[in-house]
Amino acid sequence: MGANRANSANGADVEWDSIPELVRGAAERYGEREAVVDGRTRVSYAELGERVERAAAACMARGVEPGDRVAVWAPNTLDWIVCALGAVTAGAVLVPLNTRFKGAEAAYVLGSSRAKLLFVTGTFLGTSYVASLRRATTEGSGTGPLPSLPHLREVVVLADDAPENFLTWKDFLASGEAVSAAEVRTRADAIDAASPSDIIFTSGTTGRPKGAVITHEQTLRGYDIWCDLAGLREGDRYLIVNPFFHTFGYKAGIIACLMRGATMIPQPVFNVDTVLANIAAERISVLPGPPTLHQSLLDHPARDDHDLSALRLVVTGAAVVPLQLVERLRSELHIATVLTAYGLSEASGIVTMCRRGDPPETIAATSGRAIPGTEVTVVGEPGAPGEVLVRGFNVMRGYFEDPVGTADAFTPDGWLRTGDIGVLDAAGNLRITDRIKDMFIVGGFNAYPAEIEQLLGLHPDIADVAVVGIPDPRLGETGKAYAVRRPGSTLTAHDLIAWSRREMANYKVPREVEFVTELPRNASGKVLKTELRDQGRV
The missing domain is CATH 3.40.50.12780 (ANL, N-terminal domain)
Known part of the structure; x- marks a missing residue:
């Protein structure tokens, strides 16, 4: 080669063997120094350490075992920090979910990782994540809170209210009161440096997140x-x-x-x-x-x-x-x-x-x-x-x-x-x-054409589609879709973009749609993305 x-x-080797050891060490070393400022809430490093241990105790009380996957689907907040680090302190493997996901996208990652516990925000940006997830997971034989996700035993809503079969953040934390600090410390100390700490899902050329x-x-x-x-x-x-x-x-x-x-x-x-x-x-x-x-x-x-x-x-x-x-x-x-x-x-x-x-x-x-x-x-x-x-x-x-x-x-x-x-x-x-993967970046978010194409292909009026990134003065790049309608369809660009906004994260939604009679392909049938990108930049 x-x-x-x-x-x-x-x-050089680092001084911590695990993330829980890092959290505990930060609480001891930085003590009363301000750790997190979230709106009017101000938490010291010592207080953060206590909150993380309390969340870890609750995870243990709810049956989280070392190696179990625990997902978080929420925006940047103090609660995200506490529940994520609490889960990891209990020996779990963290699975963060993109806040731009729709219910079906989140459900796919939850199912693929076989997450046992999910922390989810209440309403964010006018959207109920819980309602979105429930709509996407109604069919199935599972006995947990979401029927089509049989491995998911608990869903904790980071809010004061939660639907039936879901836990509020307050009730979740209260459930950990029976677990002692010594038990939490023992669990955390057993974590090996080579143990998985997190699984970050990313889409590849097949369009299926890995x-x-x-x-x-x-x-x-x-x-x-x-x-x-x-x-x-x-x-x-x-x-x-x-x-x-x-x-x-x-x-x-x-x-x-x-x-x-x-x-x-x-x-x-x-x-x-x-x-x-x-x-x-x-x-x-x-x-x-x-x-x-x-x-x-x-x-x-x-x-x-x-x-x-x-x-x-x-x-x-x-x-x-x-x-x-x-x-x-x-x-x-x-x-x-x-x-x-x-x-x-x-x-x-x-x-x-x-x-x-x-x-x-x-x-x-x-x-x-x-x-x-x-x-x-x-x-x-x-x-x-x-x-x-x-x-x-x-x-x-x-x-x-x-x-x-x-x-x-x-x-x-x-x-x-x-x-x-x-x-x-x-x-x-x-x-x-x-x-090589044709990925483009929309305002800092990775957008994968193959994944977007798969989603667009679910529209009943789309026969064929290819997506490329084109320059955008504000976001750096955005998606442009070249689509072939099914015979007799009167689908418009506006219709397809509006449909996309309902079905996929906003950064994935094509900002432009051009309908074509066929996509350019080479002799082996592969779409000529370079040709489409060149057209999109004209």
Whole structure:
């Protein structure tokens, strides 16, 4: 295999063997320092540790055993932090669900992971997640709260009210009072560093979500490195706009703050006015997120009405980062550290990262170099584009209960196939140039055409369809669908987009639809996506 390769020295061992040990250590080390600010609620690290242990006790009381999967379907809140870390402290494997999912999408992940317990928000953005899930799971023979999900024994609603057969958050916590702190400590201490800590579901080229299994050791080692490279430190105040269901929010957010004693300020919905208000009111110093977040901040007409002087660290990625954006963050907002990074769920969310002191051109044009303990290689001639492969401590153990998918994800000599096309420069900096998987990124969210095409194909008037990403000035990219109607159909673009909004997460919904008589295909019948993308950019 011809390759251009960047090697990085092995990272040092971290001081924690498990996430519960990290939580307990943070409670002891940072004590009365503010851990979480959620609206009017302010919780110290000592209080957070107590809340997590109480949630862990309740998980144990409700029958959660080591290795059981526990899902969370909720926005960024203190309750998300507590129930997720509580489940992991009880030995469970965390399965975060995308808050943009519709009921059927959530049900698929719950069924595939065989989740035993689900924490779900009440009403969020005008939608009842419970009602959505119930509609999608009415058929089945299961005896639990959702008939078509027989493995799901309990559903806890993170609210004061819950439907019949569901638990409220208060009642769930009360059920753990019979479990002692010593029992919780014993359960937590038995967790091995090599045990799975979470399963992050990500869609592949087949359109069927697959769960990347990541261990405690991989998470802790990867984000200790992230903290060091970013320069996160005790006393930082971190506005977490990145969703907790994503590694950028959970691991580069919650886990990183626990490691360094930074204060977490979760924001459930991205709204630039709220971001500005939070930065000023809470003296935010750290603001990671996709480029669209920072662009919106810079361009907001009321920006100068807010005191943004505490901001000192920005980490971005997940899309092309304009050089002008890096320069404006430094010159207009006087942010000392602006870094870019690259990762994917199958590699613990972190593969390469820029270093402090890198010139703006490197930060804007590349995603930095391999993190310590990993290798990045590009197949092909040095300096030429090729598929990006990764090897190291951060690479997943495999897809959950999917040996075929796992085997396909690796080369015969053990490199993870990322499905991305990139170029390595002489210094080992990686620049992503294209995506084999045709994935595109909508405002920081990964959108997978094959999955969207499968959903669109369920419409009774659609005979054939292909989806590609096209440029969008606000979101970076959005989806465009090229669709073939069934004979006699009068389906309009407006009709299909409206239908899509009911059936799939908003970021997956095509913003444009063009009806064609047939899709362009090559001799083997494969849709010529490059041709469609070129048309979409005209």
